[in-house]
Amino acid sequence: MATVYSAREGAATARSTPNGARGKAHRPEAWRLAGFAALSVPIYAAQMPLAVHLPAIYTQHFGLSLGVIGLLFLIERLWGAVSDPLIGALSDRTSSRFGRRRPWIAAGSVLFGLACLALFFPSRALVSPAYLGLGLFLLYLGWSMMQIPYLAWSGEISADYHGRTRVATYQQVAGSFALLMVLVLPTIIDQLRPGDSGLRLAAMGAAVLVSLVIALPLTLRAFPEQTPGEAPAGTTPVRRQPLGRTLSLIVREKLLRRVLLSDFAVTAGQGTRAGLIVFFATFYMGLPQWASGLYLLQFIFGVVAGPVWAQIGYRFGKHRAAIAGELAQVAINLGLLLVVPGGIALMVALTVAQGLTQSSGNLMLRSMVADIADEHRLRTGEDRAALFFSAFSVSMKAGTAFAVGVALPLVGWLGFSPHAAHNTPEALRGLLYVFALGPALAHLLSAWLIMGFPLDEARHAEVRRALAERAAATPFSTAAE
Template sequence: MAITGQAAPLPTKVCIGWGLGTLGPVTVLTATNVVLLRYLTDYVGIAAAVGASLIAFSKVFDAFIDPALGALSDRTKSRWGRRRPYLILGSALLSVAVIAIFSVPDFADVQLRVIYVGAILLFYAVAYSLFTIPYLSMPAEMTDSYHERSRLMSWRVYAVGLSQIVASVLGPMLLGTLGGGEGAYFWMAMVFVPIILGSAWIAFAATRDAPFTEPAAHVHYPFAVLVRSVAANRPFLVLIMVKFLTLMSLGVQAVFAFFFAHVLKLSDSALGTYFLFSSLALIASQPLWLWLLRRTGDKKQVYMIALAVGIPAFLSWFAAAPGDPAVLMYLRAVIIGISGGGAILMGQSLLPDTMEYDYRRTGLRREGIFSGIYTTVEKLAGAIGVAFVGAMLSASGYVAGRGGDTAQPESAIQAIYLIMGILPATISTLGIVGLLFYNLTEARLKATSSAIGLGATS
């Protein structure tokens, strides 16, 4: 049965189950953001600029196919709905990809290693999108309530926090326990596989009776029509501009492993402990951000506050040095986790609002296309972020190796400091400025309902 949405609260088990679906993909995404570049440079023996370029190229490649994958999910007809079959398919392919990424064959020729890594990263990018695009399209169909979407998304943020614990805490701790060699990365990936498959099946089962929509009779839109439609959706354009800026931080996360190893002189286990504090703070902050949203009624305002909270903590990394009290490092982790919890929640909550705005303006259900464009921006932002890290490290004279303990010049250390402190603070500031132009309030969204089917462009 096709349902166009409902204002009644979604059952909690549906919200929890759908939210848990992101556990596997975000675990892999976080792990690759945090440890992949260092794995490629320090253990596979690929130069930092080359490794970063491979990661960036895979994201750019994926970005170009994401809108097409979104349109594919819009057109899909099955007994399980338009989106849910892709949860299973995407998770299966993603499981294969994560194992292949962290088990690079020991080719004597470094060029063969580069080719292998490039090919696997392309496969991983497609697998990730096959899951994520249909998954992010589901909230706009599951409820038409402005605030219910924030509640639904809060469960996804809880799962994101758990994912960060698994990838950024358990992952580095496993690496430290297993000796930190190439084999340790393989076993870390093997631990991730049942998490990927299990979380996808939970989301698939939990959303069995959730509201959904059937594909329209004609859902093929000429490219020019799509461009005009997206261009007329100003809230969506502003949102993806802001997300482009803030999602660059995902790529910049690659510097954490370098900062802890070469600046703070700490182990992978210490890096895991840092992310444990950050992830727990992200999870624990959700009631705070939902309370603030209820008090203000303005997602944009709460989003701006969340971004502002993290700026002092980012800048404080310039004062960090080997031997600092652990409490300072963990205090930064907590503040950054709280900031990230609010930013993720509000950013994700605004996305289905802009999708509904398109539906109310045009009468067309195109959530997959908008999710595809959104993830395109996500990939491009991550590509630029990680490429910037790699380029900065190479330009500063960072020395790649095969053992993980290669001494680094002072110029490389200074570059790591700059990336760790200045870049995320600048990104957050620009994101706040961009949000000043976002104008889709709850009242405006409801008022747009009279334009359904009339082709309104306001």
């Protein structure tokens, strides 16, 4: 008989699992977690082409300016700052026979897939700033509808402090595999059909769409959701209140603010590197054939790094593991200042090191959001998991938008142009400084923001015990009609 993971069972687990047991007495089967994590593949597979290849291809192949592309990405992310919390709040309030999360994931996947068709298989005659802007708007709306409930659901699978790290690790490994997949494709195409950016874009789009069709049913069937009448243990019905007051919860949660700002910095650093690496390899290093291969190498080691950082998190705690990884990335990015044109050996070494550290912040910060939602539920009695994960989604998207919307215009202002036959030495140095110092400063800020984070394993165990005691002392709550 298949194991059912319900809110009632979560309460029993919280009561019976001693502190430090790491949830081993009751852990979801690996095959279920792998199926659930499958949706991370199309989500991550789209992320890299959008951040790395799409801006460069739409600039070089379709003639859109760096400034226009940077502005469009920035506008879309600012829109996400409004739409994502709204989707999170509505997901928390949804009640259907399919659950709270499934309807949103399914509907968002359809919209996401249609937008991918438009962006990855464009007609040259149709491409314009308006076309790209509309495509990005629909893609990010569908992405939010799919990703935010998915992240919230991932925090509900396990109530254990380290169990959530395990869930996030499966998602991180699946995401790293997706990034590896979409990096292999353009690398192969660059060797077989050099300069065919249209084929490169179409191949990455096909990978996103095929993985979406395969992953969606696997994820939706991996775990049962709460029935319409259930709510998490120790939870009172979510009060219907004005949307503005609901969204203000994000601002008032001090711990959530720290994690969100830290994640914004992580993503801004990664986005700056991703958005400029094609230009850096092609124009600064003079090695265009390495443009895709370097990122491919990084994510080969990134696949290995996810489980390694999970073990570090088990041993030292989530926030300490995140800080260690972020400080390592500061040193790695500063090392880029020593790279010289044609100096591939040092660049390869730094790329491998980047891959080995890249999972630290993303993995730990995501897992910490679910712990913060538990602490909030203990204080208020209300389950705001999707709302909090929607804010986490905003920080990720805002960080990427900031990177593209600031880094691309900045290197242009410093004199760099991908259309120029020859860039001046000053322009190339400007490209180097933005590529190296931007991520270094961002990762340093991320580490500083979560130093001394108080919600560690011991404190979370106290929160879970208190929630379990409340659930045992009161009738099981029902969702608001």
